[in-house]
Amino acid sequence: MQNLNIDSIKKRSFDAIVIGSGISGGWSAKELTGKGLKTLLLERGPNVEHIKDYPTTNMNPWEFKHGGQITKEMRDANPVASRCYAFNETSAHFFVKDAEHPYIQEKPFDWIRGYQVGGKSLMWARGTQRWSQYDFDGPARDGFAVEWPITYAELAPWYSYVEIFAGISGNKDGLAQLPDGEFLPPHEQSCVEKHFTDVMAKKYNGARPIIIGRCAHLTQPQPIHLQQGRGKCQHRNICERGCPFGGYFSSNSSTIPWARQTGKLTLQPDSVVHSIIFDEKKNKATGVRVVDANTKQMTEYYAKIIFVNAATINTNLILLNSKSTRFPNGLGNDNGLLGKYIAFHNFRTTMSAEYEGMLDSTTAGSRPNGSYIPRFRNVFKQETDFLRGYAAGFSASRMTYNDTSGIGEDLKTSLSNRKFGNWRVGSHMMGETIPKESNYVALDDKQTDAWGVPLLKVSVAYDDNDEKMIKDFHEQLTEMYTAAGFTNIRTHDNPNKAPGLDIHEMGGVRMGKDPKTSLLNKWNQLHACKNVFVTDGACMTSNSTQNPSLTFMAITARAANNAVEELKKRNL
Amino acid sequence: MKRRAAMKSLGVALGGLVALPAWANSWTPDSIGNSTLLALNDEILLAEIVETFIPETNTPGAKSLKVQQFVQRMIQDCYDDTAKNTFKQGLLKTEELALKANNKPFVQCDAKQRTDLLLQMSNDAATKPFIGLVKNLTIRGYTNSEYYLVNIAKYNMVPGFYKGCVPVG
Ligand SMILES: Cc1cc2nc3c(=O)[nH]c(=O)nc-3n(C[C@H](O)[C@H](O)[C@H](O)COP(=O)(O)OP(=O)(O)OC[C@H]3O[C@@H](n4cnc5c(N)ncnc54)[C@H](O)[C@@H]3O)c2cc1C
Numbered sequence: 128m129q130n131l132n133i134d135s136i137k138k139r140s141f142d143a144i145v146i147g148s149g150i151s152g153g154w155s156a157k158e159l160t161g162k163g164l165k166t167l168l169l170e171r172g173p174n175v176e177h178i179k180d181y182p183t184t185n186m187n188p189w190e191f192k193h194g195g196q197i198t199k200e201m202r203d204a205n206p207v208a209s210r211c212y213a214f215n216e217t218s219a220h221f222f223v224k225d226a227e228h229p230y231i232q233e234k235p236f237d238w239i240r241g242y243q244v245g246g247k248s249l250m251w252a253r254g255t256q257r258w259s260q261y262d263f264d265g266p267a268r269d270g271f272a273v274e275w276p277i278t279y280a281e282l283a284p285w286y287s288y289v290e291i292f293a294g295i296s297g298n299k300d301g302l303a304q305l306p307d308g309e310f311l312p313p314h315e316q317s318c319v320e321k322h323f324t325d326v327m328a329k330k331y332n333g334a335r336p337i338i339i340g341r342c343a344h345l346t347q348p349q350p351i352h353l354q355q356g357r358g359k360c361q362h363r364n365i366c367e368r369g370c371p372f373g374g375y376f377s378s379n380s381s382t383i384p385w386a387r388q389t390g391k392l393t394l395q396p397d398s399v400v401h402s403i404i405f406d407e408k409k410n411k412a413t414g415v416r417v418v419d420a421n422t423k424q425m426t427e428y429y430a431k432i433i434f435v436n437a438a439t440i441n442t443n444l445i446l447l448n449s450k451s452t453r454f455p456n457g458l459g460n461d462n463g464l465l466g467k468y469i470a471f472h473n474f475r476t477t478m479s480a481e482y483e484g485m486l487d488s489t490t491a492g493s494r495p496n497g498s499y500i501p502r503f504r505n506v507f508k509q510e511t512d513f514l515r516g517y518a519a520g521f522s523a524s525r526m527t528y529n530d531t532s533g534i535g536e537d538l539k540t541s542l543s544n545r546k547f548g549n550w551r552v553g554s555h556m557m558g559e560t561i562p563k564e565s566n567y568v569a570l571d572d573k574q575t576d577a578w579g580v581p582l583l584k585v586s587v588a589y590d591d592n593d594e595k596m597i598k599d600f601h602e603q604l605t606e607m608y609t610a611a612g613f614t615n616i617r618t619h620d621n622p623n624k625a626p627g628l629d630i631h632e633m634g635g636v637r638m639g640k641d642p643k644t645s646l647l648n649k650w651n652q653l654h655a656c657k658n659v660f661v662t663d664g665a666c667m668t669s670n671s672t673q674n675p676s677l678t679f680m681a682i683t684a685r686a687a688n689n690a691v692e693e694l695k696k697r698n699l
Numbered sequence: 700m701k702r703r704a705a706m707k708s709l710g711v712a713l714g715g716l717v718a719l720p721a722w723a724n725s726w727t728p729d730s731i732g733n734s735t736l737l738a739l740n741d742e743i744l745l746a747e748i749v750e751t752f753i754p755e756t757n758t759p760g761a762k763s764l765k766v767q768q769f770v771q772r773m774i775q776d777c778y779d780d781t782a783k784n785t786f787k788q789g790l791l792k793t794e795e796l797a798l799k800a801n802n803k804p805f806v807q808c809d810a811k812q813r814t815d816l817l818l819q820m821s822n823d824a825a826t827k828p829f830i831g832l833v834k835n836l837t838i839r840g841y842t843n844s845e846y847y848l849v850n851i852a853k854y855n856m857v858p859g860f861y862k863g864c865v866p867v868g
Contacts, residue, residue: 187856189845194769198776315863361857487867494861525867531838535814539753539760542842543851547867 136429141167141393142694144415144430146400146445149246151663151679152436153378153386154289158687159434160391164694167393167428168386171420171437172242174396175221175249177356177379181369183217191216210628211239213250218367221249231571233586237627238440244396245379246438247630248676250367253343253375253495255295255677256518257286257306261506262671265559269514272468272562273639275668276649279306285681293376293680294352296496297341305338305501305673311346313339317490319482319523319550320498326611331503335607337521340499343376343677355381364493375495397421399578403433403449403458403659411658411699412458418578432658432690432699436683439469439664443568443635444583446661459636459646459653467567468637469585470670472629473517473558473593476620478604480613482523482550489525489547497522500554502672504599513595517558518672519604526551552613556600559672560626561592562634587626631675633667650693651686658699662686736775736783741790742767747806748793749837751813758850761841769840770833782832789829796820 142164145155156168174180188195195216202209205225214222223240230238241247260279266272283306290309298313316324316339324337344360345352352358357373357380366375373380386392397420404427406413414429435442443466449458457465497520504516526548530541566588570581601618608616639645642654647666653659662683664675671678693699737745749770750762761767774786793816797805801812808816820826821834841847848854 187845187848188843188854189848193773193777194839194843196773196777199779200776314861318864320863361859362861363857365856488864489867490861490863491865492858492861494863529838529842531834534752534817534834535754535810536756538838539756539758542753542838542847545852 147437153382235625256673468562474629633664636665766840
């Protein structure tokens with residue numbers, strides 16, 4: 128009996144445990160197994176195996192029951208999830224359904240999640256811009272949040288490291304506010320995007336560059352990608368169904384199979400991490416408590432180090448729920464700041480227009496990417512009455528339509544003669560929001576979910592800074608559009624649109640130099656519990672304006688590398 | 700006028716950055732199965748209405764492509780009660796007006812009588828929403844059918860490339 132128990136404990140003991148198998152967890156698993164650690168990768172959702180578990184990936188458009196549209200029943204049952212642009216009949220199976228995973232919105236917040244092996248790396252839009260030193264300098268310079276404990280220079284080699292493996296396409300633009308990376312060939316800009324780029328270069332003397340977006344697509348696979356079993360991007364533009372070519376980066380096609388090849392990985396789906404076990408005698412974490420998603424049985428797993436990669440808000444939830452005598456308010460939470468200073472990207476507004484020129488040209492094929500307007504406000508110095516700034520997506524494509532005015536044979540003829548309208552241009556704002564103590568997540572003290580985990584309360588909202596930024600975006604883009612000769616300029620702001628749909632939530636377990644004002648040190652270790660690492664968006668001290676996931680990857684690879692070294696030195 | 704029609708057929712708010720690809724809304728009679736929304740005689744009536752909008756010529760019309768099934772399926776699953784009501788009342792009204800104008804049910808009217816009736820209904824405030832609803836869905840069903848996408852739109856799931864600037868035509 129005694130021996131049986133010891134055997135069972137042995138079976139449940141690993142060198143490392145990684146919680147969550149999405150973008151950051153996939154990288155943790157790859158790095159840790161790659162360095163020889165026997166690693167348990169825990170995922171609350173079901174397994175999704177590359178290609179095999181992409182049920183809609185090769186379906187023709189006419190094979191969908193509702194032509195791709197979400198049914199009314201589905202929409203009514205999922206008011207939050209169905210507000211995400213990528214939630215449709217072809218991809219809904221990868222999104223969390225509202226009723227299955229409730230949370231409490233103290234203030235409206237659209238929390239978009241993917242609970243499965245691969246997490247949101249399956250459905251993401253794959254925009255991958257590096258952050259710059261100006262982003263890391265922000266808090267110290269402007270006085271919001273706390274100072275970052277790391278610099279761009281420290282992270283740069285890790286950006287290169289993850290870019291080479293993931294495969295990032297882009298152009299070397301030579302911009303201080305948007306450092307170049309290790310790029311595969313860039314996508315092309317459309318003629319009107321080029322026109323906009325050219326006009327802006329002249330009008331603003333190079334201060335407002337417009338570039339082709341950088342994105343995690345294999346435009347020209349390298350040997351390292353072929354070794355992963357991935358191939359060239361086929362420009363299908365139906366990425367959120369999962370790509371059978373591995374044409375874009377996902378954990379499923381890239382990091383997880385790579386980790387598996389080492390023979391060191393144990394991937395365990397359907398495993399809801401309830402909390403982290405803290406051993407007071409050893410003064411460190413010894414493992415995690417896992418609720419089986421189906422049987423609801425709780426089991427403990429043990430390891431020397433633990434990487435928390437459950438995606439920002441769930442990472443906060445797990446740490447808050449990891450209570451012990453030593454940490455009554457959540458693991459590592461000596462200063463009471465855990466769950467606070469959550470921030471996001473302001474995606475509330477878009478601007479559209481038309482261009483009545485270049486009517487003899489159009490685009491061909493399709494492009495899983497767009498152009499990008501790097502942040503041009505308050506970069507080198509503070510120049511407006513709001514803090515920080517915004518980047519924006521920008522794209523231009525030719526409108527096509529059919530004349531639908533007739534009836535009978537006339538109508539039928541019109542329908543087979545697609546006509547070209549003007550060029551249509553659009554831009555969506557991506558504003559940096561300021562991390563504030565009043566933007567927080569916390570545990571509800573009464574209600575729990577189906578797995579016995581307390582429900583999370585989310586209290587996150589826009590502030591005046593965001594409103595000022597939106598106004599500036601409208602003004603600046605109107606000026607820029609006008610200069611480029613665009614007409615029918617429209618702003619589409621909806622003040623009732625809740626935060627969250629950016630799906631770039633960050634913070635709550637921020638890094639910093641001082642344990643009094645931050646939770647993590649510069650190596651992503653909890654100040655107060657050094658063998659627990661947080662390397663997803665929860666660790667972000669501030670937010671930048673760029674898409675964050677590439678930075679999650681770089682920070683994760685850096686932290687995992689250091690963790691293994693510390694382990695070897697017997698410091699953990 | 701044409702410009703307005705163009706906007707309408709785009710069907711998406713101009714603010715959205717991502718234009719829906721042409722195939723993003725499509726279907727097949729097999730994929731949608733039978734709808735239970737209408738009784739058989741109403742379904743026959745609907746088939747003749749969609750056929751009046753997009754008739755058989757030397758290529759298939761809406762009826763043989765079973766666009767009526769698509770229209771029903773969409774209204775049943777994707778539309779609210781107001782639209783469902785507009786739809787059902789509209790079918791009754793069509794039948795009533797056909798009897799009044801031509802002394803026979805819609806399905807027995809000739810092509811010209813049917814066209815005239817639908818045009819008249821599209822100009823009457825009371826029946827306009829019904830005609831708009833069915834016409835839009837007929838167009839959507841037709842232009843997103845396998846027949847149309849493969850043969851007319853030359854749909855290709857895997858273009859394999861993107862060119863930012865090519866001459867029109
Ligand atoms: C439609 C869409 C578009 C996007 N576009 C972009 C973009 O262009 N660029 C960009 O940078 N980012 C984009 N994102 C955001 C990007 O997907 C996320 O930033 C990224 O996936 C976060 O990585 P992560 O590892 O923190 O979390 P995820 O990838 O979400 O993975 C977290 C995993 O942890 C699991 N988990 C959670 N709780 C537990 C628990 N208790 N126990 C066990 N497992 C748990 C989850 O099931 C999930 O699999 C987009 C997201 C979406 C949905």
